[in-house]
Amino acid sequence: MVDTQRSAKPTRKRRKMQRVTMMDVAARAEVSPSTVSLYLRKPDAVSASASEAIAKSIEALNYVPNLMAGGLAAASSRAVSIIVPSVRNAFFAETVATMQAELGKERLQVLLGHTEYSEREEENLVRMALSWAPAAIVLTGLSHSNATRRLLRESSVPVVEIWELGSEPIEMAVGFHHQQVGHSMAAHLVQRNRRNLVFLGARLQEDKRAAHRAEGFVEEARKTSGATVEIIQHPAPSSAEVGAMLLGETMRKFPQVDGIACSNDHMALGVIFECQRLGINIPGQLSVIGFGDLSFSAASNPSLTTIRPPGDLIGTEAARLILERIADSGERKPTVIDTRFTLLHRQSS
Amino acid sequence: MVDTQRSAKPTRKRRKMQRVTMMDVAARAEVSPSTVSLYLRKPDAVSASASEAIAKSIEALNYVPNLMAGGLAAASSRAVSIIVPSVRNAFFAETVATMQAELGKERLQVLLGHTEYSEREEENLVRMALSWAPAAIVLTGLSHSNATRRLLRESSVPVVEIWELGSEPIEMAVGFHHQQVGHSMAAHLVQRNRRNLVFLGARLQEDKRAAHRAEGFVEEARKTSGATVEIIQHPAPSSAEVGAMLLGETMRKFPQVDGIACSNDHMALGVIFECQRLGINIPGQLSVIGFGDLSFSAASNPSLTTIRPPGDLIGTEAARLILERIADSGERKPTVIDTRFTLLHRQSS
DNA sequence: GTGAAAGCGCTAACAC
DNA sequence: GTGTTAGCGCTTTCAC
Numbered sequence A, B: 001m002v003d004t005q006r007s008a009k010p011t012r013k014r015r016k017m018q019r020v021t022m023m024d025v026a027a028r029a030e031v032s033p034s035t036v037s038l039y040l041r042k043p044d045a046v047s048a049s050a051s052e053a054i055a056k057s058i059e060a061l062n063y064v065p066n067l068m069a070g071g072l073a074a075a076s077s078r079a080v081s082i083i084v085p086s087v088r089n090a091f092f093a094e095t096v097a098t099m100q101a102e103l104g105k106e107r108l109q110v111l112l113g114h115t116e117y118s119e120r121e122e123e124n125l126v127r128m129a130l131s132w133a134p135a136a137i138v139l140t141g142l143s144h145s146n147a148t149r150r151l152l153r154e155s156s157v158p159v160v161e162i163w164e165l166g167s168e169p170i171e172m173a174v175g176f177h178h179q180q181v182g183h184s185m186a187a188h189l190v191q192r193n194r195r196n197l198v199f200l201g202a203r204l205q206e207d208k209r210a211a212h213r214a215e216g217f218v219e220e221a222r223k224t225s226g227a228t229v230e231i232i233q234h235p236a237p238s239s240a241e242v243g244a245m246l247l248g249e250t251m252r253k254f255p256q257v258d259g260i261a262c263s264n265d266h267m268a269l270g271v272i273f274e275c276q277r278l279g280i281n282i283p284g285q286l287s288v289i290g291f292g293d294l295s296f297s298a299a300s301n302p303s304l305t306t307i308r309p310p311g312d313l314i315g316t317e318a319a320r321l322i323l324e325r326i327a328d329s330g331e332r333k334p335t336v337i338d339t340r341f342t343l344l345h346r347q348s349s
Numbered sequence C: 001g002t003g004a005a006a007g008c009g010c011t012a013a014c015a016c
Numbered sequence D: 001g002t003g004t005t006a007g008c009g010c011t012t013t014c015a016c
Helices: A022-029 A033-041 A048-061 A067-074 A090-105 A119-130 A146-155 A178-191 A208-222 A240-253 A265-278 A311-327 B022-029 B033-041 B048-061 B067-074 B090-105 B119-130 B146-155 B178-191 B208-222 B240-253 B265-278 B311-327
Strands: A079-084 A109-114 A136-140 A159-162 A172-175 A196-202 A228-234 A259-262 A287-291 A305-308 A335-338 A342-344 B079-084 B109-114 B136-140 B159-162 B172-175 B196-202 B228-234 B259-262 B287-291 B305-308 B335-338 B342-344
Touching (some): A022 A033, A067 B067, A079 A090, A090 A109, A090 A311, A090 B109, A109 A119, A109 B090, A136 A311, A159 A311, A172 A311, A178 A196, A178 A208, A178 A305, A196 A265, A208 A228, A228 A240, A240 A265, A265 A287, A311 A335, B022 B033, B033 B048, B079 B119, B090 B109, B119 B136, B119 B146, B159 B311, B172 B311, B178 B196, B178 B208, B178 B259, B178 B287, B178 B305, B178 B342, B196 B208, B196 B240, B208 B228, B228 B240, B240 B265
Parallel strands (some): A079 A109, A079 A136, A159 A172, A172 A335, A196 A259, A259 A287, B079 B136, B136 B159, B196 B259, B259 B287, B287 B305
Antiparallel strands (some): B305 B342
């Protein structure tokens, strides 16, 4: 640790010094440290004259507060832990980005963790997150290990679960019902007079939400007399390549298929490309519906009918819940927000 | 703050208590707190018998260390601040995910920030990051405000700049030369006998790295006698829709075009779809090369020739640098790692 | 509205 | 190898 030199007498010991402390600010402003602290946290509670002096002092000294000292004293930090399966996934990236922006306005920082769809890893991350006494913890989905639940219950940290509704949340939840998505997909295809339906899934074991969409799809399809429905899946993560491959498999096993729902738009894109190669007309011979409304979905050829999940809305609502919950620094208050989703009807169906 | 009850006498005052502290662990293990601390940080320096007792005690009490107390005492935390333009961008998402995984192994946590391509916002985020006395700060690219540079220089926090090489880094840098990417793109098209070249760009003002690719492209193209080269661009973020739109504009302005490089694969995907609609044959009439090797690029029709930037390698190398730098808790040590990139020749060229 | 005092839970010399 | 001793920089009663 190099003592970046100021024009001061050399420090005697190898003492790592936080450059400027609140005491320095207070001394220069000729007030007490606690007034500075108060000014920083509740500016309105400090007189105008003091405020001005403190502001000047902070400015002059280029003071950077030490949030760890603050967090330690207050037994709660200005960090919010967000734990998602992976930020490589555009859905979660969207929500994380939105939340960071929203929370950042209130000077809350995002601590990020990736579970890679492992509950054990999630538990690990929750434990690490708790080490920071975070202002809140955000989890993806509603499935967690018992240990995770226990840790969270014992901690009194606000918890928000995102991107999934259905079972009982730990405390607050923002998302939508993925089974309903499946319903909508099937209903849409049926309405377009499709009767031989297939759901193309990827990694359905790990991706519980995709599995719920598949379930909902099958459930709804079964309600239609004369309709058949199958699930074709692959253990690899979803991608256009897997989509293309599964389309091939589908045509082999169920050549009569006329309606396909994909676990997301990446898969659907693969289906579109493979159909181009095989000379299958969309939507003439085959209707396709995706999930995600990813960046390419409106521009594809044909453009892709899909479900748009409100990733940004989930982020803003989750951030709002956290902010409110912190404001009345109160008790647990169970809240469930259903953000719904939108079906975008385009050329592929 | 609810005092989650244990079977103990009610706390007299409304005291928020960190459930279990290191002292509790020490007491139960019948050693001193500092031995516990040592055990946690350097297990090898503690005797086997003490280690065992401490491990049991931690287990039994379900002890969660308070990292803020630790960070405060040590004047440095186990957080690494990673600041990227946006995690919505698949490139940065990849690197962030990789870094989180690598750093997580050493129990370092990721503090995430998004600049949205604003240097002012970056400065803000750096200031906030410094409040945490992070173990390291990771910045995207080499362009930063002077204030940012000054903050960082004065802080003695390790700094790694990622995803760009070229000018002088603050301390360490991991990435590649985007101008070289432009060179490779142009050279490839020229080699395929393309002479009327166009670079399709999005948001080149903000995205300095894309601008460098465009520059390199033009520079290399100009070396070829008989070749013409143009840049067509749009201020909006890159997307398939913008790509499709710009392809239209290109065909209007430069109908003789026979080679197109795109600022990334999203744009290229838009070009492919638009060409399908306009009946333009790829690669017969027009060769297309992208950047990114995104998830759909190998599966498209035709499959997309592109440049693959090693987003994960950048992440692992950056993490490695940070870990090493922390290990010898030493001085600044300027390091530059050129990860290179790969040209993937597929059907579109 | 402001200040004095008492920690928050841990690390880091240093002595033993 | 282990324990003792001081803080790290801030928040938070509680007086005034």
